[in-house]
Structures are given as C-alpha cells and as structure tokens.
Amino acid sequence: MTFSVVQPLVILGLSWACWRILRPRLFPSALRNLPGPDGGSWLSGHLNKMMNTTAWDYHLKTLRQFGATSLVKGVFGSDDIYTFDPKALHHILVKDHNVIWDETDSFVAGNKTFFGEGIFTSLGERHRRQRKMLNPVFSINHMREMVLIFYEVAHKVEQAFSNKVANGPQEIDVMDWMTRLALELIGQSGLGYTFDELTETSQPHRYAQAAKQLIPSQTENTVVIQTILPYITNIGTPKFRRWIVDHFPSKGVKRMRDIVDVLHETSVEIYESKLTAIKKGDEALAAQIGKGKDIISILLKANMKAEDDDKLSEEELLGQVTSLTFAATDTTSGALTRTFHLLAQHKDAQAKVREEIRNARKANGGQDIDYDTLVALPYLDAICRETLRLARQDGILPLMTPVRGKDGKMITELEVPKGTIAHISILNANTNPDLWGPDAGEWKPERWLNPLPQALIDARIPGVYSHLYLLSTSFTYSPTDHAFSFIRMTFLGGGRSCIYNVLIHYTSSGFKFSQLEMKVVLVLMLEKFEFSLSDKNIYWQMTGITTPNLDATSTLPTLPLIVGKAK
Known part of the structure; x- marks a missing residue:
C-alpha cells in the first residue's frame, strides 16, 4: 500500500x-x-x-x-x-x-x-x-429426559472426589472440576458429544481451559473491545481481519485470539460430526452419545424441516453450537463454584441443605432424587436463588x-x-x-x-x-x-433474556436447564462431601461472569477448597 x-x-x-x-x-x-x-x-x-x-x-x-x-x-x-x-x-x-x-x-x-x-x-x-428454533429444545418434557444424563455425568465427578478424599480431606481445585463437569454436561445433553472422562487421570479438554480464560481475558481488554473492535469487524475479508489481529501489538489480544480459535475449532468438529450422523439416518444418530435427543441434533433436524424463511444458515447453526456450549459451561461452572465457596463459609447452611438432601433420598428409596422432588427442595432452591442474587x-x-x-x-x-x-x-x-x-x-x-x-x-x-x-x-x-x-x-x-439459563418464559413446573444441572450436582456433592475453606485467600474478579482467583489480575480462574467426607 x-x-x-x-x-x-x-x-x-x-x-x-x-x-x-x-x-x-x-x-x-x-x-x-x-x-x-x-x-x-x-x-x-x-x-x-x-x-x-x-x-x-x-x-x-x-x-x-x-x-x-x-x-x-x-x-x-x-x-x-x-x-x-x-x-x-x-x-x-x-x-x-x-x-x-x-x-x-x-x-x-x-x-x-x-x-x-x-x-x-x-x-x-x-x-x-x-x-x-431453539425454544422447543428447552421444554420441560425434554429436561425431564435430561435429568438421567445429568446424574450419570455428575456421578463421575462424585467418584473422582471420593477417590481423592478416601484417606482424608484434600485440597481440590473446585473451579477446575466444575468447569470440566459443566462442559461434559452440555456435551452429552446438548451436543451428543463427550469431552472428558472425568477421572483423576484423564486430561481436561482444551475447550475447558479456553472457556475458563475467555471472560477474564475480555475484561482485561475492555478498552480494545469497546473502542476498536466495532470498527474493524467489517473491514476487508476474514483473512485480512485475521492479519490485523495477528499483528496487533498486544499479548492480551493474541491470548483472546488463541482462545477463540479453540472454541471455533471444537464447534466445527462437533457440528460436522453431528451433521454427518444425521445424514446417515436415525440409526447412526442413535449410536452417538445422546442418542439423537441432544439439543443440537434436535435443532439440526428441525432446521431441515423448517420453512425457508425460518431456516438457519450453516454459519448460524455453527454459531449456536459455539454460543450454547460456552454459555452452558461458563455460567454453570461459575454458579456452582460460587455456591460451594459460600457454603464453605456458611457451615450451618451447608449442614442444613445436606440434611434436606439426605431426607429426600431416603424418601425416594435410596435412589437418585427424581425431577419433581429435586426442583421442589425448598432450602436447596433458596441457596441457588441467593447465590445468583x-x-x-x-x-x-x-x-x-x-x-x-x-x-x-x-x-x-x-x-x-x-x-x-x-x-x-x-x-x-x-x-x-x-x-x-x-x-x-x-x-x-x-x-x-x-x-x-x-x-x-x-x-x-x-x-x-x-x-x-x-x-x-x-x-x-x-x-x-x-x-x-x-x-x-x-x-x-x-x-x-438468557435462552440457556432461563428462556423468555418462566414456567412454574420447574427450573430451567442450568438450574436443573446445578441442583443435580449440588445434591450429589453436598450429600457425600463437606467443603471447607483452605488457607489461600480467594478474590472474586468482577468480570463478565464473576470468577474466583488467588489475586485480582490472573486470567486463569481457580478455587482451592478443602474437601472431605461428610459426616
């Protein structure tokens, strides 16, 4: 030039x-x-x-x-x-x-x-x-079917924690495990895809690490996002815009670039595998995780049948995969982590909700608490509401x-x-x-x-x-x-209003997707384990979704708590 x-x-x-x-x-x-x-x-x-x-x-x-x-x-x-x-x-x-x-x-x-x-x-x-196009896949009937998947996935983390504390209380990074858990929950129930075996020896998926860092990195680059980004997103070709980002003189911007690359590449992989299975027919779809009842499978099939005016483009469908996966992972993991930290500070409340959970399981014949009972537990409900406030x-x-x-x-x-x-x-x-x-x-x-x-x-x-x-x-x-x-x-x-967490309409028959996930996880973990504060000071960063850390500047959230068997 x-x-x-x-x-x-x-x-x-x-x-x-x-x-x-x-x-x-x-x-x-x-x-x-x-x-x-x-x-x-x-x-x-x-x-x-x-x-x-x-x-x-x-x-x-x-x-x-x-x-x-x-x-x-x-x-x-x-x-x-x-x-x-x-x-x-x-x-x-x-x-x-x-x-x-x-x-x-x-x-x-x-x-x-x-x-x-x-x-x-x-x-x-x-x-x-x-x-x-998305609203029907968050119906109450569909979520009733999801409860079994939620329990199945959450039991894996329960087992991992049991192994860790078998010989006594241990310090565990609850933020790390809740991020892995939330990603696997949306993976199996929302995407028909598995990210993580959720064992002590399995490695976290790179998506989980990227998702944890995106919001803190956004906050770190507020000025760039507010002042520059709106004016360059429509300049030239995608290749040219990528060149601008690659040569932008900021480590923070390059860190966000690498995070976004992980989110996008993972979404493309999931979308293409799901689309291939749908094209092969119901048998191939049923063989996948989620058996074709996951959110994205339902969305893709509905889109194929939709009138031309309502159809979503391939770019929009891929965007739904990225949006829903991130929203489900970051908000649920953040809310769960915050709840465990608060309960570690309020042992009386932790003991009270544990008693409520154990009584409910006993009334259910020792089995996992069913959907209707789960959403109606009053003190567990109050804890979720107060934490979110x-x-x-x-x-x-x-x-x-x-x-x-x-x-x-x-x-x-x-x-x-x-x-x-x-x-x-x-x-x-x-x-x-x-x-x-x-x-x-x-x-x-x-x-x-x-x-x-x-x-x-x-x-x-x-x-x-x-x-x-x-x-x-x-x-x-x-x-x-x-x-x-x-x-x-x-x-x-x-x-x-947030489609993943609450949808536009609120129905009195039960909580929506993320509240249901939260309650399943809290029920299993609080029944078996006691959470206590470690000797490390925790600072909750005021980012797009509040995140815990050991200081105010780190972009890798963490929450170490002492976890032991509950009496």
Missing part, C-alpha cells in the same frame, strides 16, 4: 476521532444535568473503572454517592447513563426494547468475534427466528426514583439523545437495600423462605428469574442508532 493511499485514510481516521471527542463538548446533551463522577480518560471515559476485575467498590460507591441513576463518561467522552432504576430497566429491556433500545456495536462485534453468528449476535427478526429517534426514559439534577431540580424522566449508552448496574440492582432491605449485602438463603420485601415486589424489576439479573452485555439506544450497556444482570429480561 503506497503512502498516497495511506495518507487520506490516516487523515480520515484522525478527523473521525477528533469529531467523536469534540462533539459532546460542542453539543452537550440534556443528560449533562445528571449528577455523576468526575474524571475519566479521553479514550475510554469511566469504562476502565467500571469494567475491571476490581470494580466492586466503584459500583457501590456510585450507588451511595449518586443514587439509582447518574451520568458517566463513555468512549471518546460520550455522555452515558448509569442506572439500576427499576422503571428505567423495564423500559430499556421490555417496553421499548427493539423499538428504541438495542445492543451496542461493541457488544455485537465482540460476541460475533468470539461466538460467530449465533444467538448472542443476532438482532431483531433474525434473533426472533433463532430463538423460535450475589453472583447493555430520541425518546423519554422514566425513572421510579427521582434524581436531583445539578441545577437543583428533581428529575423524574430523562430526555435521552439518540446514540446514548445506558449501563445497567446489576450488582446494585441485586443488592439495593431500598428494595432488598438492610441485609441486602449478606448471603441469607432464608430470605427466599419468607415473603419478599413489598418494595421489591412493587418495583417490578424486569428479570425472568427471582427478581434477579445476571449477565453482562452492552446495548445501544436506537430507533436508528442508540446504545445500552448491561453490567451484570442475573439472566436479564424481555427479548434478550
């Missing part, structure tokens, strides 16, 4: 960057009347403070200092909204979603890079079409809690300019003492065995699971081009 070609591109790029920086200063929005923190860099605003592994205190400080809604600085000094106001959340996630609010370019570009053309990267009609044309955004503006007047609704990004604080939504009560920051499963505070019920937080949020993404405010960014919602709500 000659200098004469490069020069205008450089001038154009610098001009664009200058305009992005100067525009909010030359044309300030009405949002400037909102209170908010000072400072922030010219490139990433407050994002580095909001999106890093040690950001817990920053979010809690923002709650205490500015209340439920405030102004923060985004990329290139943009005026962004930071909110956990329930009424605002309802409008963003449910009432005006896909009409006014949608995901940010950085959210879509990042997920497209990591997971391909799957459920995480589709918008509008395309997203609806993909969900329509603590585990993104111009328009108007109404607020439930008025905010005092810098001019001294009370603000009850915001005039939101097109292009505004709204960051939703899930941490504060899930621990707001005005809604949850003065003990909002404490882990107390018993809160779910009593009536919830009336303030919480009246707030009508638009989550689809127990008034909770638990996911991390970014959205854009947009009849044409607006942006909205989540920072930590349990399973979200509305049209972007």
Whole structure:
C-alpha cells in the first residue's frame, strides 16, 4: 500500500476521532444535568473503572454517592447513563426494547468475534427466528429426559472426589472440576458429544481451559473491545481481519485470539460430526452419545424441516453450537463454584441443605432424587436463588426514583439523545437495600423462605428469574442508532433474556436447564462431601461472569477448597 493511499485514510481516521471527542463538548446533551463522577480518560471515559476485575467498590460507591441513576463518561467522552432504576430497566429491556433500545456495536462485534453468528449476535427478526428454533429444545418434557444424563455425568465427578478424599480431606481445585463437569454436561445433553472422562487421570479438554480464560481475558481488554473492535469487524475479508489481529501489538489480544480459535475449532468438529450422523439416518444418530435427543441434533433436524424463511444458515447453526456450549459451561461452572465457596463459609447452611438432601433420598428409596422432588427442595432452591442474587429517534426514559439534577431540580424522566449508552448496574440492582432491605449485602438463603420485601415486589424489576439479573452485555439506544450497556444482570429480561439459563418464559413446573444441572450436582456433592475453606485467600474478579482467583489480575480462574467426607 503506497503512502498516497495511506495518507487520506490516516487523515480520515484522525478527523473521525477528533469529531467523536469534540462533539459532546460542542453539543452537550440534556443528560449533562445528571449528577455523576468526575474524571475519566479521553479514550475510554469511566469504562476502565467500571469494567475491571476490581470494580466492586466503584459500583457501590456510585450507588451511595449518586443514587439509582447518574451520568458517566463513555468512549471518546460520550455522555452515558448509569442506572439500576427499576422503571428505567423495564423500559430499556421490555417496553421499548427493539423499538428504541438495542445492543451496542461493541457488544455485537465482540460476541460475533468470539461466538460467530449465533444467538448472542443476532438482532431483531433474525434473533426472533433463532430463538423460535431453539425454544422447543428447552421444554420441560425434554429436561425431564435430561435429568438421567445429568446424574450419570455428575456421578463421575462424585467418584473422582471420593477417590481423592478416601484417606482424608484434600485440597481440590473446585473451579477446575466444575468447569470440566459443566462442559461434559452440555456435551452429552446438548451436543451428543463427550469431552472428558472425568477421572483423576484423564486430561481436561482444551475447550475447558479456553472457556475458563475467555471472560477474564475480555475484561482485561475492555478498552480494545469497546473502542476498536466495532470498527474493524467489517473491514476487508476474514483473512485480512485475521492479519490485523495477528499483528496487533498486544499479548492480551493474541491470548483472546488463541482462545477463540479453540472454541471455533471444537464447534466445527462437533457440528460436522453431528451433521454427518444425521445424514446417515436415525440409526447412526442413535449410536452417538445422546442418542439423537441432544439439543443440537434436535435443532439440526428441525432446521431441515423448517420453512425457508425460518431456516438457519450453516454459519448460524455453527454459531449456536459455539454460543450454547460456552454459555452452558461458563455460567454453570461459575454458579456452582460460587455456591460451594459460600457454603464453605456458611457451615450451618451447608449442614442444613445436606440434611434436606439426605431426607429426600431416603424418601425416594435410596435412589437418585427424581425431577419433581429435586426442583421442589425448598432450602436447596433458596441457596441457588441467593447465590445468583450475589453472583447493555430520541425518546423519554422514566425513572421510579427521582434524581436531583445539578441545577437543583428533581428529575423524574430523562430526555435521552439518540446514540446514548445506558449501563445497567446489576450488582446494585441485586443488592439495593431500598428494595432488598438492610441485609441486602449478606448471603441469607432464608430470605427466599419468607415473603419478599413489598418494595421489591412493587418495583417490578424486569428479570425472568427471582427478581434477579445476571449477565453482562452492552446495548445501544436506537430507533436508528442508540446504545445500552448491561453490567451484570442475573439472566436479564424481555427479548434478550438468557435462552440457556432461563428462556423468555418462566414456567412454574420447574427450573430451567442450568438450574436443573446445578441442583443435580449440588445434591450429589453436598450429600457425600463437606467443603471447607483452605488457607489461600480467594478474590472474586468482577468480570463478565464473576470468577474466583488467588489475586485480582490472573486470567486463569481457580478455587482451592478443602474437601472431605461428610459426616
């Protein structure tokens, strides 16, 4: 490429960057009347403070200092909204979603890079079409059939732990084993594929190692993902974009590249083997793990029969494999690990749920607890809910809690300019003492065995699971081009609720796929083993899905606990 070609591109790029920086200063929005923190860099605003592994205190400080809604600085000094106001959340996630609010370019570009053309990267009609194809495979009847597979897989880890502690308590990396277990659970039940024998001597699949590192690596590279990625994902050919990544001067970016390579190569292998079996007929499919009843087999067969308008492309089908595998592995392993760590700190709760589990097994004739009994165990249910509570044309955004503006007047609704990004604080939504009560920051499963505070019920937080949020993404405010960014919602709500963990609809007949996995694993492990803290300090990193580690900077999650036989 000659200098004469490069020069205008450089001038154009610098001009664009200058305009992005100067525009909010030359044309300030009405949002400037909102209170908010000072400072922030010219490139990433407050994002580095909001999106890093040690950001817990920053979010809690923002709650205490500015209340439920405030102004923060985004990329290139943009005026962004930071909110956990329930009424605002309802409008963003449910009432005006896909009409006014949608995901940010950085959210879509990042997920497209990591997971391909799957459920995480589709918008509008395309997203609806993909969900329509996926919803039936998460039905209650289908999950009833999955319970036997869950038990079969979880018993392998139970046996491995039994062997390890046969001669006394041992320190075990629970995070490592829960990642391997979660991957094998989705492998057999979701993909008709086995990743790991789950024995003491078997080697973890390279996918498990890659999956554990992706979210921490994303957080480490927040600025790159927010500022650069949206603008290069559509430049040139895939080969050219790969060249850019290979030559990008960042070890963190190259680490993410290697992780994504593992995810993609594994998905291609699974997809091609499944497609080959389907083409050979039912006999070949039945011979595979899952016997053709796994999620991807059902999806592929349904897609073959679908009308042309509803059919998913090969690229979209491959994206579903990558998306569902990662979502199932990382969220379930993270939730299980967090639960074991909390129970190691609360031995009274651990003993109480163990007694409940043992009584249930005894009532079931000593056999594994059946589906209906499992999902109805009250204290186990309360533990799951409490752990998950603590585990993104111009328009108007109404607020439930008025905010005092810098001019001294009370603000009850915001005039939101097109292009505004709204960051939703899930941490504060899930621990707001005005809604949850003065003990909002404490882990107390018993809160779910009593009536919830009336303030919480009246707030009508638009989550689809127990008034909770638990996911991390970014959205854009947009009849044409607006942006909205989540920072930590349990399973979200509305049209972007997590399909793997809760689906759009909540049915009272039982928990969804991941809750069922969690309960099967907890029942088997807590009945047999006692979990205690080791002498190592554990730091929970504030990443896309909170991850445990020995310090705040490592990108390889770990949780060593002392495991022994339960009395």
